[in-house]
Amino acid sequence: MKKMILGLSVFTMMLVLAACQLGTGDGGKSITVYSERHYDTDQLLFDMFEDETGIEVRVIDGNADQLINRLDSEGPDTQADVLIIADAGRLHRAKAMDLLQAVHSDVLNENIPANYRDADAMWFGLTKRARVLVYHPDRVDPSDLSTYEALTGPAWEGRVVTRTSTNIYNQSLMASFIEIMGEEAAKDFAAGLVDSFARTPSGNDRDQAKYVVEGGADVAIMNTYYIGRMLNSSDPFEQEVAETVGVFFPNQETTGTHVNVSAAGVTKHASNVEGAIKFIEFLSSETAQGLFSSANYEYPVNERVEMDALLKEWGAFVAQDINLSVLGEHSYRAAIIMDEVGWE
Amino acid sequence: MIFGRRLKNSINLFSVVSVIAGMLIIVPMLNILVELFSPASDTWRHIQTHLLRGYIVNTLLLIGFVAVFSASIGLFTAYVVTRFDFKGRRLLSWLLILPLAVPSYIAAYTYADMLSYTGTFSRALRAIGLRHGINIMTLPGAVFIFVMTLYPYVYMMVKSALEKQSASFTENARLLGASKFRSFFTIVLPLLRPALVAGTLLVVLETLNDYGVVAYFNVRVFSFAIFDAWERLGDISAAIRLSAVLMVIVFAIIFLERFLRGKRRYTLHVKNRPILRKPLVGLNRYLLPGSLWLIMLFAFFIPLFQLFYYARLTYRHVLDISFIYLVINSLTLAITATFLTILIALMIANFNRGRQSAFKRGLLKVTNLGYAIPGAVIAIAVIVFFIDIDHALYPLYRLFNPDTGRLVLTTSLAMLTFAFVLRFMAIGYNSIEAAYDKVGEKFTEAAYSLNHSKVSTLIRVDLPLIKSGLISAAIIVFIDIIKELPLTLILRPTNYDTLASRVFRYAREEMLQESAVPSLFLIAISTLLIYILTHQKKKGVRIHVRKS
Numbered sequence: 047m048k049k050m051i052l053g054l055s056v057f058t059m060m061l062v063l064a065a066c067q068l069g070t071g072d073g074g075k076s077i078t079v080y081s082e083r084h085y086d087t088d089q090l091l092f093d094m095f096e097d098e099t100g101i102e103v104r105v106i107d108g109n110a111d112q113l114i115n116r117l118d119s120e121g122p123d124t125q126a127d128v129l130i131i132a133d134a135g136r137l138h139r140a141k142a143m144d145l146l147q148a149v150h151s152d153v154l155n156e157n158i159p160a161n162y163r164d165a166d167a168m169w170f171g172l173t174k175r176a177r178v179l180v181y182h183p184d185r186v187d188p189s190d191l192s193t194y195e196a197l198t199g200p201a202w203e204g205r206v207v208t209r210t211s212t213n214i215y216n217q218s219l220m221a222s223f224i225e226i227m228g229e230e231a232a233k234d235f236a237a238g239l240v241d242s243f244a245r246t247p248s249g250n251d252r253d254q255a256k257y258v259v260e261g262g263a264d265v266a267i268m269n270t271y272y273i274g275r276m277l278n279s280s281d282p283f284e285q286e287v288a289e290t291v292g293v294f295f296p297n298q299e300t301t302g303t304h305v306n307v308s309a310a311g312v313t314k315h316a317s318n319v320e321g322a323i324k325f326i327e328f329l330s331s332e333t334a335q336g337l338f339s340s341a342n343y344e345y346p347v348n349e350r351v352e353m354d355a356l357l358k359e360w361g362a363f364v365a366q367d368i369n370l371s372v373l374g375e376h377s378y379r380a381a382i383i384m385d386e387v388g389w390e
Numbered sequence: 391m392i393f394g395r396r397l398k399n400s401i402n403l404f405s406v407v408s409v410i411a412g413m414l415i416i417v418p419m420l421n422i423l424v425e426l427f428s429p430a431s432d433t434w435r436h437i438q439t440h441l442l443r444g445y446i447v448n449t450l451l452l453i454g455f456v457a458v459f460s461a462s463i464g465l466f467t468a469y470v471v472t473r474f475d476f477k478g479r480r481l482l483s484w485l486l487i488l489p490l491a492v493p494s495y496i497a498a499y500t501y502a503d504m505l506s507y508t509g510t511f512s513r514a515l516r517a518i519g520l521r522h523g524i525n526i527m528t529l530p531g532a533v534f535i536f537v538m539t540l541y542p543y544v545y546m547m548v549k550s551a552l553e554k555q556s557a558s559f560t561e562n563a564r565l566l567g568a569s570k571f572r573s574f575f576t577i578v579l580p581l582l583r584p585a586l587v588a589g590t591l592l593v594v595l596e597t598l599n600d601y602g603v604v605a606y607f608n609v610r611v612f613s614f615a616i617f618d619a620w621e622r623l624g625d626i627s628a629a630i631r632l633s634a635v636l637m638v639i640v641f642a643i644i645f646l647e648r649f650l651r652g653k654r655r656y657t658l659h660v661k662n663r664p665i666l667r668k669p670l671v672g673l674n675r676y677l678l679p680g681s682l683w684l685i686m687l688f689a690f691f692i693p694l695f696q697l698f699y700y701a702r703l704t705y706r707h708v709l710d711i712s713f714i715y716l717v718i719n720s721l722t723l724a725i726t727a728t729f730l731t732i733l734i735a736l737m738i739a740n741f742n743r744g745r746q747s748a749f750k751r752g753l754l755k756v757t758n759l760g761y762a763i764p765g766a767v768i769a770i771a772v773i774v775f776f777i778d779i780d781h782a783l784y785p786l787y788r789l790f791n792p793d794t795g796r797l798v799l800t801t802s803l804a805m806l807t808f809a810f811v812l813r814f815m816a817i818g819y820n821s822i823e824a825a826y827d828k829v830g831e832k833f834t835e836a837a838y839s840l841n842h843s844k845v846s847t848l849i850r851v852d853l854p855l856i857k858s859g860l861i862s863a864a865i866i867v868f869i870d871i872i873k874e875l876p877l878t879l880i881l882r883p884t885n886y887d888t889l890a891s892r893v894f895r896y897a898r899e900e901m902l903q904e905s906a907v908p909s910l911f912l913i914a915i916s917t918l919l920i921y922i923l924t925h926q927k928k929k930g931v932r933i934h935v936r937k938s
Contacts, residue, residue: 108880120773280904283508
């Protein structure tokens with residue numbers, strides 16, 4: 047019994063000692079990033095940043111809401127310096143929870159157009175993704191496609207697929223509709239779209255494209271970069287699917303195609319603010335932006351950057367003319383509306 | 391005076407560890423359970439009017455079907471393997487555990503992919519001009535995935551109970567003229583009840599806790615609802631309310647079982663005469679082994695072949711030196727957390743033997759809590775708890791290192807390990823309790839009466855007796871930890887990757903092909919472990935009780 051207690055206390059002491067070693071500060075030579083993006087290209091960029099500046103990048107990657115929650119619980123003691131999230135709505139939530147700080151950087155202001163950064167300089171867009179219509183050329187004539195709203199008529203009943211209402215990209219799409227056309231009209235749109243669904247929503251973006259090629263539906267609402275990545279998939283049959291379908295940018299004559307960003311902000315209690323700003327500046331630089339575009343098929347926010355050939359082929363398009371902060375402001379109402387109209 | 395003496399008698403290693411463990415489990419939970427007493431938000435009312443009914447119906451349907459099918463398959467496979475003799479029996483007897491090595495979320499992604507337009511199965515059918523109309527991303531599809539990946543819990547427990555069941559009961563029944571069926575339903579099955587129930591309960595709890603499968607298939611059950619309320623609706627108190635409803639369901643299930651079991655005891659002090667396995671005759675020679683292989687095919691080999699095919703496509707750019715670290719991280723983490731979980735579960739199980747006071751019963755329920763609460767909610771609770779501890783210990787840290795940051799334990803692996811122990815305590819405890827149930831208290835009481843201390847009795851009498859139960863508890867906990875996702879993702883230190891987190895990274899980016907390599911590593915480790923533990927040399931259990 048005594049031995050056991052002795053053993054236990056020695057064990058605890060060792061644990062504490064080991065932990066103290068871990069907690070040693072390192073005076074500005076590293077930054078900690080909480081990131082929702084974790085593509086292999088991102089790791090490559092982090093390594094490049096380390097080589098260039100000598101600042102070590104430590105990462106925890108995870109789901110946006112969990113990272114935000116962790117940041118919130120850690121409060122002033124957090125180790126995080128940078129928060130990267132793949133949706134403007136969620137970044138707005140982090141801002142509203144007072145987890146970010148304003149940053150003044152000429153480099154960022156120059157690299158990133160004003161509508162892709164926060165009005166209070168709390169977060170900065172890094173990449174754009176457009177939510178477009180993907181159709182089967184045998185069954186849909188692109189001249190029959192026009193807007194998102196046009197998919198709600200009886201002509202489209204049982205022909206449209208998209209992901210679930212829990213998917214953040216759909217939630218933000220709805221939020222943008224609330225901003226542009228008001229809540230009533232947005233709700234009518236959602237209800238009409240549900241009537242057009244070819245199946246109860248399930249699966250991820252790639253699954254929607256496959257379902258269109260399979261013949262289950264004629265049009266899918268999905269993000270552009272998934273098509274780019276399917277074209278370069280390691281599975282030859284996925285490449286085939288992506289080659290079969292056509293991509294249509296809706297609402298070109300009217301309100302513009304829905305665009306979302308992945309974006310970064312400096313945390314309120316960052317211990318290495320200078321390093322954090324340098325890091326975000328690096329991600330907005332031409333090198334990094336070029337890689338986002340060529341390896342992940344996202345649209346660069348930095349307009350000086352050459353786009354990937356595939357993106358060029360799709361051509362320039364008109365995006366919704368809204369400040370993306372509103373996606374966060376309306377995201378809750380968007381979710382409620384989707385539940386009310388029975389979008390599963 | 392009497393009270394004082396009783397208190398003194400009841401203070402021992404087991405009670406101290408149990409109470410401390412109970413406290414450590416309940417304190418973090420209190421932090422979030424307070425949320426229950428906050429007034430209902432608009433979000434909660436929204437959930438009530440539009441969603442709650444669906445959640446309850448879907449959850450009950452899901453766990454109902456999963457429970458019935460996995461109990462049947464587990465019972466069937468275990469019975470065939472222990473009671474009949476046929477070619478390949480020894481091989482099958484451990485192969486049938488292997489589906490446990492395939493995480494449910496990996497099985498779900500793999501099957502959905504195979505049945506999708508570009509999938510192997512659909513392409514094969516198209517090649518001969520056929521189409522299939524199977525949509526696996528539905529509630530029945532989820533039932534299939536859970537049954538196939540979780541039935542081994544039932545199989546393992548029932549098999550070990552069947553192996554210990556003495557032949558004399560059934561033989562006597564048959565001699566007295568009972569038919570095969572009657573003796574099965576009136577003798578064998580009732581005796582298997584604790585094992586069958588414990589196994590099925592584990593399956594149900596695992597199902598309730600899963601998030602990966604139900605999110606991908608969009609099957610709206612409680613675990614889905616909790617994340618949804620938290621993330622999409624951004625209302626953590628609604629999420630906690632939903633967890634509370636889930637907890638009520640879980641406790642209702644556990645109570646129902648305890649109530650139906652009543653005061654019956656399942657300890658048997660009968661000379662154990664092993665059952666002679668009967669050779670199979672007639673059509674059964676092909677039918678029974680064939681059905682076992684069929685289960686193996688669907689639960690293990692088909693997903694495995696698919697993963698191998700994808701691994702072949704992607705290993706060149708996925709596999710690199712960092713995999714060594716992934717494997718080491720996964721292993722060390724899982725081993726440490728398993729060891730601690732089993733150790734503490736053993737202490738609590740010992741504390742709980744014998745007469746049950748209200749306090750003990752309460753403590754037991756508390757330690758089972760971790761399993762009823764979804765991983766993501768546990769994660770919040772644990773972070774808040776560790777930040778509090780770090781603040782309290784800060785002066786101590788400064789003694790060692792004046793420059794230290796405030797969050798020491800919070801940024802170390804201790805937090806994740808703690809969360810694992812909290813989360814999987816119920817599995818460890820329930821398996822050990824089932825093992826103790828089988829042994830009874832005869833030997834332990836004898837050892838006490840021979841003046842052995844509690845610790846010495848534990849080590850020299852109880853441990854050898856429940857060794858096999860302990861081993862299967864350790865396997866289950868280990869495999870659960872190595873494939874665990876939400877806690878690993880959110881509580882790990884920076885730059886700390888495990889195999890599971892790597893699988894998740896690819897799967898969430900819809901790169902199933904790339905996730906095949908880490909998935910296979912994960913399955914290989916669990917498979918190896920199952921192989922080693924099922925192939926230990928069988929030593930007879932000898933108990934030395936010193937005469938004094």
